[in-house]
Amino acid sequence: MKRIIISGCNGKMGKKISSCIRERNDCTVVAGIDKNPESFDGFPVFAAPAECPVQADVLIDFSHPSALASLLAYCVDKKLPAVIATTGLSNEQIEQIKECSKQVPLFFSFNMSLGVNLLAQLAKKAAAVLGDQFDIEIIEKHHNQKIDAPSGTALMLADAVSSVLKEEPQYVYDRHAVRKKRSKNEIGIHAVRGGTIVGEHEILFAGHDEMLTLSHTAMSKEIxxxxxxxxxxFLCGKSAGLYDMGDIV
Known part of the structure; x- marks a missing residue:
């Protein structure tokens, strides 16, 4: 039985994780960390990582980018593996994760869905075959409360595609500001925000007289x-290092 600490336990995702764990028999929640330290689900909740004395096997972070530094320091001090699932992290924060992974096992992905990560692998295959002859556009859609745009997942998909192209492409986010024809060496990335859309990602390969579309739709946050x-x-028992969904897929 793996003992889990949830960072951001009183947020929407934190509560969903807690609910899902209650239905499993291979793990349990032993503590939570949240700026609102009320306990709703039967385990103790602490306002900051440094205040948590509870022993655990792994931590799941679905909180806020501002909490990352203190969480990483806590995990390094406790030698505690952690799954970093918070979105909206800066490039500097991602570098911090990479640096800390030299001391403790860390799992980081822009999207925790197995399906989305499989989509990235399929997109790489398609780009390797079609990339020189097809224009590539990525469209992502999320609910109207999402702050960052484009989504980290859209950037992850763009990075996956660009990794197999012969030339490094330019990411174009605002075609309205570019009054010229589309160049071959670019990937257009478009963000839509509205309603309660959980998450949709589409990769469009547009060629001469034909199109190929790869897409993923999230129906709930449970995935x-x-x-x-x-x-x-998966992370429990692993040696120090940086892991992602590619290690599971």
């Missing part, structure tokens, strides 16, 4: 919760 829990179980 991200399940993915983070599976990642946490």
């Amino acid at each position: 991200f919760a399940t993915g983070s829990i599976n990642a946490a179980i």
